[in-house]
Each structure stands twice: as C-alpha cells, then as structure tokens.
Amino acid sequence: MQTAASPALSDLRRSLAEAALRTGPAAAGRVGLGAAEIDAALSGGLERSALHEVYAAGTAGLAAATGFALGLALRAARGDAQGGVHEDAQEGAAGSGRPILWVRQDFVDAETGRLHAPGLNEFGLDPARLLLVRARDGEGVLRAGAEGARCPALGAVLIEPWGEPRAFDLTASRRLALAAEGSGVTTLLLRVAAAEMPSAARTRWQVRPLASRALEANAPGGPAFGLRLLRQRGGVAEREWRVEWNRDRCAFENRTVFDRSDTSRRTDVPPLSRPLVPLSGDGQAAAAGPDSGLRRTG
Template identity: 65%
Template sequence: MNPKPAPLVLADLRRSLAEAALRTAPAAVGRVSFGAPALDEPLGGGIARAALHEVYAPGTADLAAATGFAVGLTIRAAQMGQVLWVRQDVLDAETGRLHPPGLAELGLDPARILLVRARDAQDVLRAGAEAARCSALGAVLIEPWGEPRLFDLTASRRLALAAEASGVTTVLLRASARQDASAARTRWLVRALPSRALEANAPGDPAFSLRLLRDRGGLGEREWRVEWDRDRQSFHERAAFQARPAFQERAGNQGRAQDAAPLSRPLVPFPADGPAAEGARDPGFRRAV
C-alpha cells in the first residue's frame, strides 16, 4: 500500500480527532453544540439534544441552504449514529433528489443514512414520529413539502414528546413562509450567504445566514453568519464579514455587485482540448485541473 501524502494523513487525523471530540464533547449536559462559541455561549452550550428543532427556509430558493445547515446540525447531533431522513416524494421534483456524494462532501457518510420516501404529508408525519421514538438512532431529519395542514401544533407536540422521550435530536426542515405555532424547542430561519471566495473567485465553503426566530430557552431573536467546516465537522462564525462590501446586504443592489465582481473582465477563449494558452490572461474563474 502506498503511503498517503502528508496533507491527506493530516486531514485524516483531523477528522478522527473531530469525531472523537464529537463523541466526548459536553454531550453529557444533553446539548448539541455548534462548535462556534459565538453561538454556543448565548444558547448555553448549544441546542437541546432530546428535542424537536425547526429549520425554516424563507422560500424554496433557500431550501438547499437550509438543508445544508440541517445536515450540519445532524452530523453534530448524531455522534456517528445512524441518521434517518424522511423525505416527501414531491421534493425530488422541486429541489432535486438527495445526492449522496454531496452529502459525503458535507461530512455525512451516506452509509449512515436511512432514507424513507413518503408519499404525502401524513406518511412523513407517521414515519417521522415512529423514527423519533427509536432511541437507537443518532438523529432524525423530517422534510415535508409545502405547508400541509397536518403539521399543526398537535403534530409538532407529538414529535417533540417522542424526541424528548427517546433522546434523539429531531430536525424538522421546511420551506415555508408561514410559521405556525409549534412545540419545537428552537426555530431557525436559514438563508444562503455569499461564501468567502477562494482563489480565482471560486465559491468557498458553505455559508449560512442564521436567524434564531424562537427559543424556548428564552434567548430573543438573534442573527449569526456561519460557515460549515467539513474537515472539523463544526460550524464557525464568520467574525468580521470579509466579503466585498457589495455583498454585505443580500440582494443589495445589483449595480454595485456587478462593479465589484470581476466578471466584466474580458475572457480568453479556452481551447476545448488543451490547457489555456501560455500567457493568457486570468479569466477570473478557477479552472479544474
């Protein structure tokens, strides 16, 4: 067997350390930490483990970001246990089906995922409640589509009670503008956030703009900007917002965004079957090698 190159060994070590830390972290107090002090401290060490949490996306467009955040939470909550994901069929057409290599890229091993495809909201609720009662699971992710009337206060109370009894972190993921009363411990609104660009203006690590809408622990509405670090399996806050000022406000104004983006630079055609010509000007995009 060939010896691995040093960066890979380091990455492996880092990952196993992160996993060990997840196993022995202050889970004793029954909380799931974010790994980012800026979030953990006000929340008293993280969100409650044995509870129902809601992750909302303001619309379908941000559902992928909300899913990414929920996956991050799940990874931190599951502690290497199995993750049961209940997903309604319609979502496959609306937001695409789950892509396991993409999940692996976020740090969730696809082999740990059990997927239940539900026909309708009722099946989602039924499977979700059944799974939340099983204490052997690491975490449960429930993803219905739209705003089914079934997901009312009673339903969420049932899920919350099941999660509290079994000690399994249950995350309800929804794309919905309306936010009904629910028995969830916390409710998060997640939007996509422009990432910190890598070299040649390539998109960077997944970044989210979080807003805590409701916390039964008493913390008021607050906002954070976080990134997900797959190698350390933790969130970290983006301290000072390092992106260009033009991106600071979401959808701020298009004109400034265009000024700041290096897109208006002339691009050099790239021959289809060879490397870029020597001396060609940097097109502003990172190219795959």
C-alpha cells in the first residue's frame, strides 16, 4: 500500500510545485502602472495574466473608475511591453498595441453615457483598436468577457456589468481568473454601482475622482484619480495613492503632493490636506488667486 502510494504522492507534489511556479509572481509578467511608488509597492505592478477588479467609489466615481480601468488596459495592451518588465515608456507609445475588448452592459450606457470614440482617442486609445460588445444583461457580459479572456491575441479585456448581477458570483470570477491565467490576457472587471463581494481577483481597487492640476486660466487639467488598493492577494495591506494619467507616455504618474491650487473651493476640504497646499512641487498655477474661480470669458 505504502509503496504504491508514494510515487503517486511524489507526482502530485511535483505537479503542485510546477503549478506554483507557473502562477507564482516570478513566472508571470507584470503590468506596471508607470508610477514608481505604486509599482514598487506592488513589486513591479499588476500581474498580467490575472483578473483585477476596479470599483467605483459611489456614483461619483463612475467616470473616474472607467478612466482608471481604461488606463490599466492600455498599459497591459501596449505593444512594446510584452516582456512584462517595467521599462521606460517611449514618447508616442500610446498609439500602438494589441486590441482591447470592452464588454459593456446596456444599462451602463444609459446611466453613464455611451463610450465616445473621440474621447477614447483623446485618452490614448486608438478607437480602431477597440472591440466593443454591448450585452443586454449580466450573464451576457460575463459570457462575452470569458470568451474574450480566453483569446490570447487580445491585449486586455474590460468587463463592465451594472450593479451586482446574480451571475457574478465567486465561481464566475474564478472562471474568469482561470481564463486570464491560461491566455495571459489581463482581465479587468469594472464594477459600477456594486458592493464589494468575494472574488478571485488578484487585486481590488477603489477609484474616486481627484481634482486635476489646473492649467492656465484655471482650466481643468488631465485625468487624476484617487486610488485605494483594497485588497491584494498575498501582498501589501490597504493603501492609497493619488495618480494622474499621462496620455503621451501612456502611464500613470504619482501625485505625491496634493496640489489644491484653487482656494475657491468652499466645501468638504479635508483639514489635513491644507498644510500640503503650499508645497506644490510642480509649480503649475500654484499661485492662482482666490478669485480665479470666476473667470470672465469673452
């Protein structure tokens, strides 16, 4: 009995070890966000062949979460990033790359507006690279998403259901994660209007909008996000960062200094952020006066 079992046991051990090697952080490539501090904390970035979740912080975070998820998808789908090691992004790298599949439930379109191709283009995604699937319900979203996650030719898959469809349980997310592992396609689950629930995702992010750095004449700047890493499998505990999306580099950039140049803001200024105001490291419109909020145009 004993002799019969031991080869089987050693086989099992070996296959387990191989499985650990395959899924271990060393084997799989990583998608860096581009912001050094975050990438360091995540030991190189997000795992490429895995499922990641992006939650919107309340209804206010809908557009921000969409932007962050799209940024991640763009990072993952970059043509020159196949090695997975963090490298310096070159200028103009934003245009090239593999196709991105975006699966969207119809209700999201009604609630937050349809995807606008010129806007995607301005964000850094060449709309010719986007494949959009509009699904009627949660099940459809999941099915199309899983289909995409199994296709290794894609750069990234963005799955965007509305709320909490019954089909999106732990098993479903496990299936997505396995599909992503098998194909090597970064799969992003964008959860809007949904409460956190258990899933097989490697990381879980919560995104809220962040005031941008003002441009000349107090014009709104580029996309900025407040990120909170809610969960990471076998990684750092909950952390927060502030990032900006740099379309030209196709990368996120840290915003260590919270630059609140406008003082016209009257409500909900967290008192703790006030001392940071004068320490503007980027020297952009930091001196905007208190009355610059009301600008005469024409």
